Amino acid sequence: MQGRASPVKSVMHRLVAAPVLALPRGRCRVGSRRGVNGESPRASVAHGIVTCQNGDMEHGFPAGSPALDFAGTLRVRRGPNPREMLHSPESLSSWFRECGITDGDLACGPADLREAVELREAIYRLVVARIDGDAYEREALGLVNAAARRPAPVPQLTDAGRSVEATVRQALSHVARDAVAVLSGPEVPLLKECANPDCTQFYIDRSRGARREWCKMDPCGNKIKAAAYRARKRASAKATASTGSRP
Numbered sequence: 001m002q003g004r005a006s007p008v009k010s011v012m013h014r015l016v017a018a019p020v021l022a023l024p025r026g027r028c029r030v031g032s033r034r035g036v037n038g039e040s041p042r043a044s045v046a047h048g049i050v051t052c053q054n055g056d057m058e059h060g061f062p063a064g065s066p067a068l069d070f071a072g073t074l075r076v077r078r079g080p081n082p083r084e085m086l087h088s089p090e091s092l093s094s095w096f097r098e099c100g101i102t103d104g105d106l107a108c109g110p111a112d113l114r115e116a117v118e119l120r121e122a123i124y125r126l127v128v129a130r131i132d133g134d135a136y137e138r139e140a141l142g143l144v145n146a147a148a149r150r151p152a153p154v155p156q157l158t159d160a161g162r163s164v165e166a167t168v169r170q171a172l173s174h175v176a177r178d179a180v181a182v183l184s185g186p187e188v189p190l191l192k193e194c195a196n197p198d199c200t201q202f203y204i205d206r207s208r209g210a211r212r213e214w215c216k217m218d219p220c221g222n223k224i225k226a227a228a229y230r231a232r233k234r235a236s237a238k239a240t241a242s243t244g245s246r247p
């Protein structure tokens, strides 16, 4: 019998029941065919061992929330060249698996990817509004709530471990429900954006004293620390030169 990997990061998620937000490395078996009702066929995902603990991950999960991690799959948003991590149906499938929402690859296609990106952008806009204290955009709110109303994946226990049958829409429902939970929950005051100005990742700061400044030490924390060090060196050199030039 195979041993189970250690618990899947902090992103191992709450499976919440159809909430609604109110105001105030993967390789994928792509090619997937959509069913007659427009849904992707159920993927038979395999099991037992959650694979996100290995070092072969395509995506990062620093946020402490699947919804915030999902919003972060478009990186460096304010830069001239944002970096898209959901660049293919395969990368979307990898994200679900590495996040732990599914145990294996999902069969997803281009239409699934478009729907996922649409949901991601809606989540991002809602998080921005929540942090800034602004009203939610109606369109984004409706989109996230519609996704959250759909059935979510249901984990099943088998002799081999956990098994999850899921469509892409079900996996997206899981993400949308997490967005609802995060944006309406007690950790709203802990929502932060990474202090690295080149990074636009949101996260929940659960550190002692809520003093976390960046999404990850490498590269963001190291970059900020290096910049601070250079600034101190420049200030010190300037002070020395100034003192030395006095008559």
Ligand SMILES: [Zn+2]
Pocket (backbone or CB within 6 Å): 194, 195, 196, 199, 200, 201, 214, 215, 216, 220
């Ligand atoms: Zn960062």
